[in-house]
Amino acid sequence: MITFIPREAADFEELQGLEDIDLSVEIGGGLEYTGRNYDLYAKLRYGVLGHESFVAELGGDYVYRPIDQLTLSAGPRVLLGDDSYAQTYFGVTDTGSSFTPYEATGGIISAGAEVEAIYSINDDWQVVGTINYDKLQADAADSPLTVSDDQFSGSIVLTRRITLGF
Secondary structure, three states, X not given: OOEEOOEXXXXXXXXXXXXXXXXXXXXXXXXXXXXXXXXXXXXEEEEEEOOOOEEEEEEEEEXXXXXXXXXXXXXXXXXXXXXXXXXXHHOEOOOOOOOOOEOOOOEEEEEEXXXXXXXXXXXXXXXXXXXXXXXXXXXXXXXXXXXXXEEEEEEEEEEEOOOOOO
């Protein structure tokens, strides 16, 4: 499940006149094949709240474990979305905004890569650092809403395993 943060046009002067995007929640599943030094996956999700459309993710990683507590991985990623998804996030309806109306169609939304480091402090605690690069493709890249085709993001997360014993 992925949750997308809502977009309120009133929060950004340059988005005045555009429709708001509601909080989105997706459900779905996927397949993963894992070897000693690699992971391959394909995921399919549907937005049950918010964008109400199909999204698919494809990717793979080379995995390296220099010590028992540290796992490093890196690999390509591709995000695909249907017409409804593309229009929700990259389209512009005739709403009186300063943007020219634009109809975004689905397909490959972005392609890029991810680098991740996971450090296990102990059996229950981990620190996860991730850096992503995505290049918007096709209608997502051509949208009047996107300033740059190059999208960078990163995170550092502290995780705690919780075990329920029944």
